Amino acid sequence: MNELTGKPIDRVDGRLKVTGGATYAAEFPVKNVAYGVTVTSTITKGRIKNIDTGAAGKMPGVLGIMTSENCMQLHFPAGSDPGAGKYAEKDLLPLQNDRVFYGGQHIAVVVAETFEQAEHAAAMVKVEYAEQTPVVGFEKNALTAYKPASGLGGAETQVKRGDADAAMQTAAVKTDATYTTPVFSHNAMEPHASLAVWEGDQLTVYDATQSVMGVKALLSAMLGVPAEKVRVIAHYIGGGFGSKGFTWANPFLAAMAARQFNRPVKIALARQQVYSTAGRRTQTSQKIALGADRSGKLLAVKHATISETSFVDEFVETAGVATPMLYSSPNVDVSHELVRLNRGTPCPMRAPGESVGTYSLEVAMDELAEKLNIDPLQLRLINHADTEEQKKKQFSEKSLKECYERGAKAIGWSNCPAKPGLTKEGRYLVGYGMATATYPANRSASSAKATLFADGHAEILCGTQDIGTGTYTIATQIAADAFGLPVDKVTVKLGDSMYPKGAQSGGSQVTASVGPPIRAAALGAVDKLITIAIADPGSPLHNQKREDIITGNGRIFLKDDANKGEPLVAVLSRKGLDKIEADAKTNVSTRPSLPAPAPAGSPEAKTEEESKTNMAVQEDENTDRSAYAFHSFGAQFVKVLVDPDLGTIKVDKIVGVMDIGKVMNLKTAVNQIKGGMIFGLGMALMENLQYDPNNGRIVTRDLVQYLVPVHADIPEIEVQFIDRPDLYISPLGARGIGEIGVTGMAAAIANAVYNATGKRIRDLPITPDKLIV
Amino acid sequence: MDNSQEDQEAQKTGTTRRQFLGQVGLASAGLQLVPLLSKAGSMLPDNEAAPAEPVTVSLMVNGSRKTLTLDTRVTLLDALREKLQMTGSKKGCDHGQCGACTVLADGRRINSCLHLAVMCEGTEVTTIEGLAKGEELHPMQAAFLKHDGFQCGYCTPGQICSAVGLVREGHAHTDEEIREQMSGNICRCGAYNNILDAIKEVQTA
Numbered sequence: 008m009n010e011l012t013g014k015p016i017d018r019v020d021g022r023l024k025v026t027g028g029a030t031y032a033a034e035f036p037v038k039n040v041a042y043g044v045t046v047t048s049t050i051t052k053g054r055i056k057n058i059d060t061g062a063a064g065k066m067p068g069v070l071g072i073m074t075s076e077n078c079m080q081l082h083f084p085a086g087s088d089p090g091a092g093k094y095a096e097k098d099l100l101p102l103q104n105d106r107v108f109y110g111g112q113h114i115a116v117v118v119a120e121t122f123e124q125a126e127h128a129a130a131m132v133k134v135e136y137a138e139q140t141p142v143v144g145f146e147k148n149a150l151t152a153y154k155p156a157s158g159l160g161g162a163e164t165q166v167k168r169g170d171a172d173a174a175m176q177t178a179a180v181k182t183d184a185t186y187t188t189p190v191f192s193h194n195a196m197e198p199h200a201s202l203a204v205w206e207g208d209q210l211t212v213y214d215a216t217q218s219v220m221g222v223k224a225l226l227s228a229m230l231g232v233p234a235e236k237v238r239v240i241a242h243y244i245g246g247g248f249g250s251k252g253f254t255w256a257n258p259f260l261a262a263m264a265a266r267q268f269n270r271p272v273k274i275a276l277a278r279q280q281v282y283s284t285a286g287r288r289t290q291t292s293q294k295i296a297l298g299a300d301r302s303g304k305l306l307a308v309k310h311a312t313i314s315e316t317s318f319v320d321e322f323v324e325t326a327g328v329a330t331p332m333l334y335s336s337p338n339v340d341v342s343h344e345l346v347r348l349n350r351g352t353p354c355p356m357r358a359p360g361e362s363v364g365t366y367s368l369e370v371a372m373d374e375l376a377e378k379l380n381i382d383p384l385q386l387r388l389i390n391h392a393d394t395e396e397q398k399k400k401q402f403s404e405k406s407l408k409e410c411y412e413r414g415a416k417a418i419g420w421s422n423c424p425a426k427p428g429l430t431k432e433g434r435y436l437v438g439y440g441m442a443t444a445t446y447p448a449n450r451s452a453s454s455a456k457a458t459l460f461a462d463g464h465a466e467i468l469c470g471t472q473d474i475g476t477g478t479y480t481i482a483t484q485i486a487a488d489a490f491g492l493p494v495d496k497v498t499v500k501l502g503d504s505m506y507p508k509g510a511q512s513g514g515s516q517v518t519a520s521v522g523p524p525i526r527a528a529a530l531g532a533v534d535k536l537i538t539i540a541i542a543d544p545g546s547p548l549h550n551q552k553r554e555d556i557i558t559g560n561g562r563i564f565l566k567d568d569a570n571k572g573e574p575l576v577a578v579l580s581r582k583g584l585d586k587i588e589a590d591a592k593t594n595v596s597t598r599p600s601l602p603a604p605a606p607a608g609s610p611e612a613k614t615e616e617e618s619k620t621n622m623a624v625q626e627d628e629n630t631d632r633s634a635y636a637f638h639s640f641g642a643q644f645v646k647v648l649v650d651p652d653l654g655t656i657k658v659d660k661i662v663g664v665m666d667i668g669k670v671m672n673l674k675t676a677v678n679q680i681k682g683g684m685i686f687g688l689g690m691a692l693m694e695n696l697q698y699d700p701n702n703g704r705i706v707t708r709d710l711v712q713y714l715v716p717v718h719a720d721i722p723e724i725e726v727q728f729i730d731r732p733d734l735y736i737s738p739l740g741a742r743g744i745g746e747i748g749v750t751g752m753a754a755a756i757a758n759a760v761y762n763a764t765g766k767r768i769r770d771l772p773i774t775p776d777k778l779i780v
Numbered sequence: 781m782d783n784s785q786e787d788q789e790a791q792k793t794g795t796t797r798r799q800f801l802g803q804v805g806l807a808s809a810g811l812q813l814v815p816l817l818s819k820a821g822s823m824l825p826d827n828e829a830a831p832a833e834p835v836t837v838s839l840m841v842n843g844s845r846k847t848l849t850l851d852t853r854v855t856l857l858d859a860l861r862e863k864l865q866m867t868g869s870k871k872g873c874d875h876g877q878c879g880a881c882t883v884l885a886d887g888r889r890i891n892s893c894l895h896l897a898v899m900c901e902g903t904e905v906t907t908i909e910g911l912a913k914g915e916e917l918h919p920m921q922a923a924f925l926k927h928d929g930f931q932c933g934y935c936t937p938g939q940i941c942s943a944v945g946l947v948r949e950g951h952a953h954t955d956e957e958i959r960e961q962m963s964g965n966i967c968r969c970g971a972y973n974n975i976l977d978a979i980k981e982v983q984t985a
């Protein structure tokens with residue numbers, strides 16, 4: 008068992024990616040395609056008085072211009088469950104009226120024969136506005152903050168334990184400070200793109216999405232097209248980081264324009280448009296108060312967050328989400344408030360909540376350690392949470408202490424200067440910092456189909472997608488193990504809404520969600536084959552007991568006598584079958600409630616029925632998880648060098664030790680974690696989406712002004728894993744890893760900068776100007 | 781920037797500002813550059829909207845000659861992606877800021893989004909599709925695969941072309957130098973360590 012899972016094999020889609028053969032949304036060779044370029048608003052709030060398309064419409068190659076005046080009407084999306092598809096801006100369905108809620112909002116689409124013609128004509132569209140005074144400026148509007156009822160998927164946003172205020176009175180040592188984080192932009196390298204093709208009443212959309220199933224459900228609901236007539240394809244996605252998890256206007260605009268002008272339409276957003284129309288991380292202001300006794304034991308933790316959202320939807324960045332469980336404390340008070348601004352709606356971005364929340368909490372812990380005169384690492388150990396104190400549950404698996412220990416050793420924590428701002432290496436001030444990383448382990452109901460063909464190769468179909476995380480590769484490893492086949496005999500197909508429903512790529516849940524049904528479907532297919540063999544007088548396994556038969560090297564054989572058996576394909580060929588297949592659905596979810604069963608007669612209902620006799624599914628579904636809380640943890644360590652004259656910060660070394668359950672593929676896992684850490688480095692030192700303080704439009708809307716980490720910013724990074732399977736999350740033992748790498752990183756860097764300079768910067772990003780004043 | 785600095789810069793970008801302006805001036809006589817440079821079109825008088833005349837351009841891409849009749853505003857990147865269906869070269873920004881569109885022009889790395897196709901007549905263009913010899917990957921492609929020098933793969937063709945160009949330039953040998961000289965190629969997935977390892981392996985082979 009588990010011969011291939013865990014092995015650092017090369018990505019199965021790697022060859023396509025290094026040869027330019029992987030096809031992304033805007034690249035599918037569709038005949039007769041027309042190009043759509045959107046016109047975006049130049050005001051931040053108001054109404055469109057008039058759109059003059061006269062000159063633009065007459066330009067060569069222009070097929071038409073779609074505006075709110077002439078476009079089709081959309082239906083309001085039914086649900087807002089992110090698993091079933093979440094339209095990002097529920098009160099701003101694309102082009103449905105004349106209202107403008109933010110700068111850079113899509114207000115028209117020019118469709119032309121070529122991209123150049125469409126882009127030129129888009130520049131010639133003349134828009135007259137009735138401008139209103141927009142609500143701009145986060146700090147300025149903090150007084151308008153309100154308490155949202157809940158966060159994404161009904162997440163709690165106000166959490167209390169004990170009496171934090173009373174406990175704070177009695178605490179011997181206290182910290183109380185406010186930490187601020189700016190707006191961050193995902194900036195996936197592939198800008199959002201959609202290519203829509205109608206064939207009669209059948210719609211196919213090639214889309215840059217983290218959820219083919221979600222986009223399908225939304226297209227069906229909002230366009231009013233039966234679900235079986237909609238197909239969404241995303242074989243390769245050029246990164247998402249959350250920006251392609253909610254669905255934005257692009258697939259709708261493409262589908263609407265394609266119908267209106269009776270041509271396939273491709274809309275690939277310009278990089279600049281992505282900043283305003285395709286999500287971002289919200290700005291936050293977080294007030295954290297910690298109270299401890301003299302030994303360092305936390306008595307009270309208060310974490311009050313204000314963030315902002317738009318006027319067209321409500322998104323709460325739950326910065327305090329990890330606070331009630333990260334450390335042991337009898338008294339906790341976590342709150343979230345929202346301010347509405349005339350900006351595009353924020354959305355999840357890699358570790359929504361935890362990324363900015365661990366920045367502030369983990370810097371606050373550093374400040375507390377200093378006041379207590381305790382080593383920051385020691386303070387974490389003193390307050391280690393052995394159980395999940397808010398939910399009063401055991402952790403399914405937690406090896407955080409080991410992470411601290413190994414990380415400290417790898418970075419050389421003993422070299423950490425006890426007094427900040429005094430130690431130099433050459434001319435540079437040197438500093439060390441650390442922080443705890445954390446992210447929940449999520450899992451949702453998912454299905455897969457496994458087929459073994461008579462020629463000896465196997466195929467997996469699953470309606471999830473690989474956004475760069477390695478899902479193709481890991482799914483191949485899982486299926487190969489279950490079939491007992493080598494990797495090159497297994498083909499995994501993802502990114503198509505025609506396949507059985509798989510999880511959306513968000514919340515670090517894909518491996519834990521689709522891994523089990525992929526495994527179960529493959530085991531189910533093998534099981535069917537074994538049943539045939541036992542019943543077949545022509546098989547060497549005729550009349551053997553089921554439990555005595557195992558799989559390996561493409562064969563089925565007796566556990567105790569490997570020679571007694573036959574190749575998998577021999578069973579098929581003797582029966583004249585060209586294939587054998589099995590469907591599996593594992594209805595396991597870490598959310599409070601399970602989804603409703605599939606409608607009777609649907610393919611999904613058939614899969615549910617078949618899964619009742621699938622042993623792997625049954626074992627998985629029958630595991631009692633009620634006593635456990637599922638979280639990954641890690642320890643981040645950083646060494647920085649700061650130029651004392653210029654204030655420039657060079658991250659010299661990063662070490663992260665992660666406790667994420669079983670590592671499915673060491674190669675892709677290390678890469679994922681490093682990617683997360685680099686996201687955190689960007690947060691800490693450079694990223695900042697800035698809005699004009701007067702008119703509220705985005706100022707830093709390109710990659711020259713919105714800085715992201717480049718090669719020269721990145722030191723050697725060391726990643727270690729505890730690699731201890733968590734068999735409560737799933738039989739595979741793997742928790743997700745896409746997001747945890749970013750958590751704690753900004754704090755570790757901020758703490759290291761403090762250690763180097765003695766300057767506590769509580770406002771991200773930490774840029775040189777803040778250090779030299 | 782003095783001339784020698786500018787020439788050094790050209791090693792990286794494949795063209796100097798002087799050349800670029802010269803090329804644009806020649807290639808675009810009478811053509812409409814407005815939408816390329818600015819979206820402020822609504823502030824222009826209508827007569828600025830004169831159509832561009834199509835021209836015939838002959839490109840040498842991966843060793844084979846491609847003759848296209850093109851709108852003169854078409855960038856090399858869009859000519860590859862939209863006209864020749866060679867979608868290996870990626871568009872990440874269209875402004876020379878990300879490197880996803882990097883190709884080799886006469887062996888030097890350039891941002892194909894900053895070059896008009898009509899400027900490339902007579903240039904040998906090598907794209908990601910032209911690096912492998914049949915089934916045999918170019919050593920840089922093989923090294924990226926081995927070292928997992930990517931995740932989503934969207935920046936990858938640009939990274940690989942840039943890396944091939946870098947090794948050919950022959951002057952980046954330390955980790956520091958390689959990092960510096962690869963900094964025009966952004967990888968938002970953050971596969972930087974692995975990309976460095978891949979380049980070093982090829983460089984020292």
Ligand code: FES
Binds near residue numbers: 892
């Ligand atoms: S697309 Fe050319 S540099 Fe970004």
Ligand code: FES
Binds near residue numbers: 245966969
């Ligand atoms: S691999 Fe995704 S941007 Fe580099």
